[in-house]
Every structure is written in C-alpha cells, then in structure tokens.
Amino acid sequence: MARKLLLEKIGIEGIRYYDAYRKSGGYASVEKVLKTMSPDDVTNEVKKSGLRGRGGAGFPTGMKWGFLAKPQGVPRYLICNADESEPGTFKDRYLMEHIPHLLIEGLIVSSYAVGSNCTYIYIRGEFGWIVDILEQAIAEAKNNGWLGKNILGSGFDCEIYVHPGAGAYICGEETALLESLEGKRGNPRIKPPFPALKGLYDCPTVVNNVETLSAVVPIINYGSEEYAKIGIGKSAGTKLISACGNISKPGVYEIEMNISVEEFIYSDEYCGGIANGRRLKACVPGGSSVPILPANLLLKTAKGETRMMTYESLSDGGFITGSMLGSGGFIVYDEDQCIVRNTYSFSRFYRHESCGQCSPCREGTGWMKKILWNIETGKGKIKDIDLLFSIQSKIEGNTICPFGDAASWPVAAAIRHFRDEFEWHVTNAEEAQRRNYGLAGYAEPLKVAAS
Amino acid sequence: MAEEKKLVKVTIDNLTVEVEPGTTILEAARQIGGDIVPPTMCYYSTLKGSGGKCRTCLVKVAQGSAADPRPMPKLVASCRTAVMDGMVVENITNPAVLETRKAVTEFLLINHPLDCPVCDQAGECDLQDLSYGHGVDTSRLEFKKRTFELENLGPYIQLHMTRCIMCYRCVYVADQLTEQRLHGVLDRGDECRISTYISKAIDNDFSGNMIDVCPVGALTDRTFRFKNRVWFTKPMDAHRECSKCSGNVRLWMRGEEVFRVTGRKDQWNEVHDFICNECRFEKKKVSDWVIEGPTKVHRHSVISANKYQNLKTPKEFLPEVMGGRDPKMLMNIHKVSGVNDPEIDLSKIPGPATSKIFDKEES
Amino acid sequence: MVMNKFSEQRLKEIDNVISRFPDGKQKSALLPVLHMAQEDFGGWLSVETMDYVASLLNILPIEVYEVATFYSMYNLKPVGKYVFEVCQTGPCMTRGSESIIQYIEEKLGIKAGETTSDGLFTLKTVECLAACGYAPMMQMGKSYKEHLTKEKVDSIIEECRNHAAKNN
Numbered sequence: 001m002a003r004k005l006l007l008e009k010i011g012i013e014g015i016r017y018y019d020a021y022r023k024s025g026g027y028a029s030v031e032k033v034l035k036t037m038s039p040d041d042v043t044n045e046v047k048k049s050g051l052r053g054r055g056g057a058g059f060p061t062g063m064k065w066g067f068l069a070k071p072q073g074v075p076r077y078l079i080c081n082a083d084e085s086e087p088g089t090f091k092d093r094y095l096m097e098h099i100p101h102l103l104i105e106g107l108i109v110s111s112y113a114v115g116s117n118c119t120y121i122y123i124r125g126e127f128g129w130i131v132d133i134l135e136q137a138i139a140e141a142k143n144n145g146w147l148g149k150n151i152l153g154s155g156f157d158c159e160i161y162v163h164p165g166a167g168a169y170i171c172g173e174e175t176a177l178l179e180s181l182e183g184k185r186g187n188p189r190i191k192p193p194f195p196a197l198k199g200l201y202d203c204p205t206v207v208n209n210v211e212t213l214s215a216v217v218p219i220i221n222y223g224s225e226e227y228a229k230i231g232i233g234k235s236a237g238t239k240l241i242s243a244c245g246n247i248s249k250p251g252v253y254e255i256e257m258n259i260s261v262e263e264f265i266y267s268d269e270y271c272g273g274i275a276n277g278r279r280l281k282a283c284v285p286g287g288s289s290v291p292i293l294p295a296n297l298l299l300k301t302a303k304g305e306t307r308m309m310t311y312e313s314l315s316d317g318g319f320i321t322g323s324m325l326g327s328g329g330f331i332v333y334d335e336d337q338c339i340v341r342n343t344y345s346f347s348r349f350y351r352h353e354s355c356g357q358c359s360p361c362r363e364g365t366g367w368m369k370k371i372l373w374n375i376e377t378g379k380g381k382i383k384d385i386d387l388l389f390s391i392q393s394k395i396e397g398n399t400i401c402p403f404g405d406a407a408s409w410p411v412a413a414a415i416r417h418f419r420d421e422f423e424w425h426v427t428n429a430e431e432a433q434r435r436n437y438g439l440a441g442y443a444e445p446l447k448v449a450a451s
Numbered sequence: 452m453a454e455e456k457k458l459v460k461v462t463i464d465n466l467t468v469e470v471e472p473g474t475t476i477l478e479a480a481r482q483i484g485g486d487i488v489p490p491t492m493c494y495y496s497t498l499k500g501s502g503g504k505c506r507t508c509l510v511k512v513a514q515g516s517a518a519d520p521r522p523m524p525k526l527v528a529s530c531r532t533a534v535m536d537g538m539v540v541e542n543i544t545n546p547a548v549l550e551t552r553k554a555v556t557e558f559l560l561i562n563h564p565l566d567c568p569v570c571d572q573a574g575e576c577d578l579q580d581l582s583y584g585h586g587v588d589t590s591r592l593e594f595k596k597r598t599f600e601l602e603n604l605g606p607y608i609q610l611h612m613t614r615c616i617m618c619y620r621c622v623y624v625a626d627q628l629t630e631q632r633l634h635g636v637l638d639r640g641d642e643c644r645i646s647t648y649i650s651k652a653i654d655n656d657f658s659g660n661m662i663d664v665c666p667v668g669a670l671t672d673r674t675f676r677f678k679n680r681v682w683f684t685k686p687m688d689a690h691r692e693c694s695k696c697s698g699n700v701r702l703w704m705r706g707e708e709v710f711r712v713t714g715r716k717d718q719w720n721e722v723h724d725f726i727c728n729e730c731r732f733e734k735k736k737v738s739d740w741v742i743e744g745p746t747k748v749h750r751h752s753v754i755s756a757n758k759y760q761n762l763k764t765p766k767e768f769l770p771e772v773m774g775g776r777d778p779k780m781l782m783n784i785h786k787v788s789g790v791n792d793p794e795i796d797l798s799k800i801p802g803p804a805t806s807k808i809f810d811k812e813e814s
Numbered sequence: 815m816v817m818n819k820f821s822e823q824r825l826k827e828i829d830n831v832i833s834r835f836p837d838g839k840q841k842s843a844l845l846p847v848l849h850m851a852q853e854d855f856g857g858w859l860s861v862e863t864m865d866y867v868a869s870l871l872n873i874l875p876i877e878v879y880e881v882a883t884f885y886s887m888y889n890l891k892p893v894g895k896y897v898f899e900v901c902q903t904g905p906c907m908t909r910g911s912e913s914i915i916q917y918i919e920e921k922l923g924i925k926a927g928e929t930t931s932d933g934l935f936t937l938k939t940v941e942c943l944a945a946c947g948y949a950p951m952m953q954m955g956k957s958y959k960e961h962l963t964k965e966k967v968d969s970i971i972e973e974c975r976n977h978a979a980k981n982n
Binding site: 075084086087088089090092093118120124125126127128129159161164165166167168180181182183184185186201243244245246250251252284288329331333337341342345346348349352353355 | 844846873941
C-alpha cells in the first residue's frame with residue numbers, strides 16, 4: 001500500500017467532526033507552528049518540501065508565498081480556491097466533504113505563514129451542502145480555540161469564512177476568483193499586477209488550491225524532508241487523483257508520485273482496469289484542459305520509457321506526444337468512446353464557460369463548438385478539421401488568462417492524435433451516426449507525430 | 452523631495468525613445484508615431500482601466516529590460532504593459548505579431564454584420580480601419596452570425612448590439628463621467644451584450660460620450676442617424692459658453708447646416724475633453740457656436756478625403772530637375788496617333804466625334 | 815404585486831455575511847445574498863428582487879444585473895418547484911448522461927430548458943458539476959443525485975411528487 005498523507009485518517013469513524021479529528025492527532029500542526037515556528041520558518045518548510053500547486057498549474061507553493069508583498073499596515077489575504085470545476089476533477093470536494101478539518105487546519109497554518117488574519121474559502125456555489133459542512137467545521141474549530149483572536153496565546157488572529165460562487169468555471173482562475181469575491185462578474189484581471197502585489201481589494205493576496213493547503217499539514221507534521229522523499233524529483237509528495245470515465249473503480253485516490261500510469265489504471269489498488277472488459281483507447285490525465293493521449297502514448301513516452309504519474313513524465317514529449325498532470329482529473333476512455341463527440345462536449349463546455357471579455361476566446365470558443373457539432377453530426381468537411389486546428393492555434397497564448405489555452409489544447413490534441421477518426425466522421429458521415437470508430441488503428445502503437 | 456524622474460529607454464521596431472517610467476508600450480509607440488503604433492480597439496487613454504481586452508495591440512517583447520534581457524514568453528497587450536529600461540519591442544517587424552493581429556481581426560469580424568453601407572460609423576470606424584489593414588477579403592465562417600435586437604437607450608442613443616465588439620469603453624464612460632451607470636455588460640461568453648437589462652432610457656448630462664468612444668457603429672447618435680455620410684460633412688472646431696462642460700466641440704457641417712456635434716478627437720481618435728449632452732444634441736444651429744475654423748484632420752480615413760483646408764499643392768519639381776530649362780516632351784504623341792490632333796478644331800465637329808474624324812488618310 | 819422582503823432572520827444573516835468583509839466592501843456579499851434571494855423568492859430573480867438586493871447592499875441595480883446574468887446558478891425566469899440540472903460534460907457523457915437526459919425528457923414530457931405545465935419540474939442541462947466519478951449525475955437544489963439510472967430517476971420524480979403533494 002502506498003503511503004497516504006491526506007487520506008491517512010479517512011477511514012476513522014466520525015473523522016468529519018472535530019472530536020474524532022482532534023483525537024486522531026488533528027490540529028497538531030497548528031500547535032507546532034504557533035508555538036515553535038515563525039511565519040518565515042513555515043514558508044521555508046513548504047519551500048523545502050517541494051510542494052507544487054495542486055490546482056493544475058503546478059507552481060511551487062513556497063515560492064508563491066515568497067512573492068507576497070508585505071507593505072506595513074496593509075492587510076494580506078489568503079484565499080482557498082475551492083471552485084473545483086475542471087471536468088474530470090472532484091478531489092477537493094472529496095477532501096472537504098469527508099475530512100473538512102484537514103483543510104481548516106492547513107488554512108490556519110498557511111494563514112499564519114502568509115500573515116492573513118482574514119481567510120476566505122471560495123467554493124463553487126453548486127457545492128451547497130459542503131458549504132454547510134465547512135461552516136460547521138469552522139464553528140467547531142473556533143469553539144475549540146483554533147480560530148479567532150490570539151490563537152493559543154500566540155498573538156496571531158485568524159478568521160476563516162466560506163464564500164460560495166454561483167456557477168462559473170472561470171472563477172477557478174485566481175484573478176477571476178478575486179473579482180467574484182468582490183461581488184463582480186468573474187472577468188479575469190489583466191496581469192500584471194499579480195495578486196501577490198495587488199489582489200483582493202488591491203491588497204497582497206495568495207490564492208491556493210484546497211489540496212495544496214491541506215498538504216501543508218503533513219509537511220509540518222512530518223517535516224519537509226520526509227515529504228520531499230516521496231515521489232520522484234520535482235514531483236514531491238502525494239497527489240490526489242480523481243479517476244473517472246470507463247474504469248472499474250472511479251473515485252479519488254491518493255498516490256505517491258512514483259507509480260506508472262499503467263499501474264494506476266490497471267492495479268486493483270486504484271482504477272481496477274477498464275470497465276466491462278473493454279480495451280483502453282485514450283486518456284485525459286489531468287482534467288479536460290490537458291491534451292488527450294492515445295493508449296500507446298499514455299503508457300509509454302515517445303522515447304519508449306514507462307510513463308509515470310508525475311508532473312515531468314506526463315508532460316514528457318511536450319504537447320506533441322505528452323500531456324500534463326494538471327489538476328489530477330484522470331478521464332479514461334474505452335474503445336466504445338467517440339473522440340469527436342468527446343471533443344465536441346469539451347468545446348461546448350468551454351464555450352459555455354468563457355467569460356467573454358477578450359475577443360479570441362469569446363469568438364473562438366463558440367466557433368469551434370459549431371464546427372465540431374457539424375463534424376459530429378455528419379455535416380463536416382475535411383477542410384473544417386484544418387480550420388479547427390487553425391482557430392485553436394489562434395486562441396492559444398493570445399488571451400487575457402489561461403482559459404484560452406485550456407479551450408485550445410483539447411481540440412489541438414484530439415486532432416493531432418485522432419485525425420483519422422475526425423476524417424472518418426466526415427467521409428463516412430452516415431455511418432458515423434450509427435456507430436463509433438472504435439479502436440481502429442489505435443490499438444497498435446501509433447507512429448509518433450513529427451513536431 | 453522633488454527628484455527628477457529618470458527616463459527609461461525603450462526600442463520599438465528598431466526606433467528608440469525615452470519615456471517616463473510607468474509609460475505603456477503603446478503610449479511609448481505613440482510618442483514615436485507612424486506605422487509602428489499598434490492599433491487599438493478597446494484601449495482609450497482618457498478612460499481609466501480600459502484596454503487589454505480586444506488583443507489587437509499585442510506585441511512581442513524580445514527583450515524584457517536591460518537588467519533582465521529575457522524575452523517575454525507570450526505576446527503582450529501593449530496598452531497594459533509598462534516599459535522597462537532597455538526593453539526591446541517588436542511590432543510590425545515581427546511576422547508572428549502581424550499574424551496574430553490578423554487572427555484577432557478575424558475573430559472580431561466573424562460575428563460583426565459588415566453592414567458598413569448602412570452604418571453611420573462608416574468612414575470613422577476603427578474596425579473598418581483595422582480590417583483594411585489586417586483583415587482578409589474572405590471569411591472562413593460558415594455559420595449564421597450572432598444577432599441582437601435594436602435597443603434605444605433613450606431619445607439620443609441607439610444601441611446596435613450586433614455591431615458591438617465588447618470593448619467596454621461605454622461602460623467606463625458611464626462609470627467615470629456619469630452619476631449613475633444604467634447600462635453594463637450582461638450575460639457571458641459569446642452571448643455577452645451591452646444592455647440596461649430593463650430597456651431603460653439612459654439620460655444624463657454626459658451619456659452622449661458613449662457614442663464618441665464607441666470604436667464601431669454600436670452606439671450611434673439618433674439625432675444624426677442616416678442624415679449624412681461622415682465624409683460628406685466637414686468638421687469644424689467650435690466652442691460655446693457651457694455651464695456643464697468646456698463647450699469645446701467639433702461641428703460636422705454641410706454648407707451652413709450643422710449635422711452633428713461631437714467631442715474633439717485627437718489623432719488616435721480619442722476625446723480628451725468630454726462634452727455634455729446639451730452641446731451635443733441640442734445646439735445644432737451655427738448661431739449657437741463660435742466657429743474657430745476647419746479641423747485639421749490627422750487620420751488617414753476617408754474623412755480627410757474632401758478636406759481642402761491646409762491642402763498643399765504638389766511641388767513642381769521638373770523645372771528644378773531640368774536645371775531651369777523648360778521641360779521638353781520626350782515623345783510627340785501626335786506623330787503616332789491622330790487623336791486630339793491639334794489641327795482639328797474639336798468645337799467645329801458636328802455631333803459626337805468618331806474615330807473617322809481622326810482618320811488621317813481620309814482627311 | 816407584493817414586494818418581496820427578506821425576513822428579519824434573513825436580514826440578520828445578510829448583516830453577518832456583510833460583516834465578513836472590510837468596511838465599504840459590502841458588494842462582496844452580492845453572490846451569497848443573491849443565493850438567499852433566489853431561495854426565498856420563488857427560485858428565481860426578478861428585476862424587483864434584484865433591485866431590492868441592490869438597495870440592501872447600497873450598489874447600483876445594473877451591478878446586480880451584470881452579476882446575476884454572468885453566473886449560471888441564478889435563474890432569471892421562473893422555474894419549477896424542482897429543478898433537475900443534469901450534467902452533460904465529457905466524463906458524464908462517457909457514462910451515459912445523454913440517455914438519462916432523454917429519459918427525463920420523455921418521462922416529464924418536456925425538453926431541456928422547459929418546465930412542466932404543472933409547474934413542478936424544470937429540466938436543465940448543465941456543464942461539469944465536479945462529480946465525474948459518480949456519473950451520470952444531476953443537481954437538485956442543494957444536493958447531488960449521483961449514479962443515475964432510469965430506476966433512480968423514477969424514484970426521484972416520485973419522491974418529488976409526494977413531497978409536493980404533502981406540502982400543498
């Protein structure tokens with residue numbers, strides 16, 4: 001069994017509530033930090049652990065905290081990004097629902113490190129019942145002296161508030177989240193200035209993902225060295241993977257970042273193989289935004305090395321033959337799935353979620369969706385496939401926020417790896433309405449596309 | 452402590468300029484002037500917070516600064532990126548920048564109705580200029596364009612949302628010039644629209660400036676609607692005593708008739724001195740105004756086409772080239788053709804002239 | 815039409831939400847207050863409701879309209895007593911969300927986006943709700959209904975009908 005750090009106590013009866021959580025050693029990290037460490041010590045500890053942002057971008061967390069401006073007399077804010085909306089991702093929800101005190105504990109420690117006396121959890125509005133769970137956990141923590149004024153006599157004050165969004169994927173982008181928290185439309189801000197300098201109410205702000213902030217607890221408890229030992233190289237520690245799609249056991253798994261993709265999919269400890277005895281066709285390993293990979297490139301890199309569940313290995317080969325670990329939203333497709341239809345579904349999602357602020361994304365996402373619908377429903381032309389590729393290449397990199405890239409990459413990768421399936425939809429339009437393309441040529445290792 | 456600000460040096464398309472710290476790449480480019488100035492659709496120097504949205508002014512930063520010469524990984528919005536000392540910027544010298552600008556132009560046009568023949572903005576439209584410079588002559592869009600119903604924002608302003616490119620400028624005008632903003636951006640993604648949501652009339656002293664800042668024909672002056680083409684009217688700078696604004700305006704006239712009144716736009720098509728609605732909509736007589744004289748038209752648009760003021764007659768350079776001698780014809784055309792033979796008096800030909808008249812063999 | 819007003823209890827809750835933010839930043843409370851308004855005033859946000867919220871938070875009505883039209887959870891038209899919001903994004907699609915949507919449409923005799931004539935049910939298709947491992951699924955009010963099958967849909971509809979009958 002792999003080592004669990006976040007889900008270590010998940011099996012304990014009543015762990016959702018304070019008593020069981022505290023009895024099993026909860027809030028020890030707060031005691032340790034407030035009694036024996038300075039805020040900079042905590043930041044250094046997180047830096048040394050090698051923890052990287054678990055929301056998708058994978059930016060080193062300690063470094064992010066280090067960038068925070070600290071002008072005298074200006075409040076600083078820590079915001080927990082719980083706007084989990086990336087298709088394929090449902091890990092933060094699992095943590096908040098089942099072990100909410102872990103997040104609260106991580107938030108207190110992190111608030112201390114960055115000097116935030118007022119910390120907000122921005123949670124997607126659809127998670128209405130989780131808002132209640134978190135508020136209850138916060139109340140329990142406060143009643144037991146872990147929140148409020150002068151916590152444990154340390155002189156550190158901290159309040160945590162839960163703030164629901166109202167249905168907008170874009171609010172997972174940190175500056176859109178800040179706008180939303182200020183009661184505005186979730187339009188991402190134009191950077192610079194970055195939140196570390198001017199964030200919430202123009203004050204220095206750090207925004208971190210739920211899993212990232214929760215991981216601070218074991219880092220403090222076990223020490224950064226211990227944490228950094230887990231995993232491979234710059235992929236330190238454990239990562240929650242939310243596995244879904246056509247696998248035998250969909251769910252949330254905590255992995256040490258040192259196992260192979262093949263093991264993750266086929267071992268009984270994790271996904272338990274492809275459901276119903278079907279064969280693996282493709283996989284989106286890090287949430288809908290990251291490039292889809294056909295089976296052969298998923299299990300082995302283009303160089304023929306075993307593909308591992310790490311930031312580096314999953315992105316080996318760049319966007320030509322690799323993908324990304326992203327948010328850990330692991331979507332598996334069996335041989336019965338239609339790549340064109342799936343790509344259409346994603347493009348519909350991105351059209352629906354574009355904030356509409358900048359022109360390439362506002363106009364491009366809708367255009368791509370319409371073209372994909374035509375191809376999917378047998379009205380497409382071969383030149384539409386090239387047009388699609390051209391449109392996505394013109395959105396990518398030219399927008400205010402990374403949403404434009406997120407909308408482009410799935411389309412680019414689907415065409416790059418599954419072009420014959422797109423063409424089959426066009427040239428066999430009538431047949432494509434009746435049956436799926438299946439595995440076709442993908443069962444055999446594909447030739448690696450030239451860069 | 453008054454300390455002299457140190458100027459920073461920035462190079463844009465191989466031209467170097469020294470500007471105040473904090474200046475944007477775009478403003479630095481405007482100080483240089485000419486073709487290297489990136490086009491803008493949403494940025495408006497006199498509206499705080501504007502810019503960054505349309506993506507037409509994207510440029511390449513080939514060198515971040517003298518201290519950190521690394522290039523910036525992505526193209527940046529020149530209107531919102533401050534220059535650093537030693538920064539090197541590529542605009543029209545970088546093919547990727549021009550390619551991206553072409554793409555942005557395409558995105559802005561796919562849902563634009565291209566109804567220029569019936570649009571009051573034609574002739575002074577930033578999107579027309581942009582597509583003339585960076586567009587292609589065919590569209591790759593094979594779908595119905597997005598359309599919206601016309602909305603009257605009160606007696607003076609017509610909202611033609613179908614033409615809108617979501618620059619947000621009119622929202623900034625309402626926020627920054629008027630007491631209560633009544634309209635805004637509603638919905639999201641490609642359904643985004645400018646609206647009051649409740650079909651409310653926008654009526655306050657400065658709402659008319661929304662028309663001036665609109666880069667396209669989405670917001671037009673109802674008192675001028677379909678009255679005339681902008682290139683047939685002559686702009687004249689004029690002023691009047693006004694208790695609400697400076698009263699410094701531009702009259703668009705044909706003969707003695709004032710067709711419309713606007714703010715004075717500078718060479719970047721931006722108004723610095725916003726005017727009130729009374730001056731704009733209610734003072735349409737010449738006698739209301741003190742006319743200062745014809746406007747010097749900077750822009751390369753069709754507005755400058757019929758303007759004869761400040762016109763310089765082309766210099767006769769041939770005598771100079773010939774060293775003072777009279778120019779001589781290099782070839783006498785009458786030796787080759789009989790047409791317009793000076794020996795034939797055209798006025799004496801009865802009826803229309805035909806080629807037979809010039810037929811030398813018959814004459 | 816009777817003007818909607820929050821109860822004293824609700825107004826206290828709203829004050830509590832406003833107190834979480836620095837002075838003068840009461841606009842931050844807009845999203846939570848709109849949720850409360852939608853819950854209390856018939857499941858949707860009328861212009862009157864939005865103007866009322868604007869006055870409570872001392873902001874312009876247009877600021878409320880802008881926000882209410884941006885976020886997908888706010889209904890700007892009346893909806894049924896029970897709103898089924900079925901996820902249709904990729905991962906749910908691979909697990910059969912399309913046939914669930916179709917089944918609900920047949921069962922209720924409405925298309926996605928419509929409300930039954932008795933005003934009980936509204937069916938909406940929505941994008942990813944972060945429950946991909948428990949697909950197909952839908953949101954109903956504050957809760958998620960996961961691992962949907964035709965039988966499960968039947969029993970949910972039945973439950974709603976019983977609940978409505980009891981509460982009328």
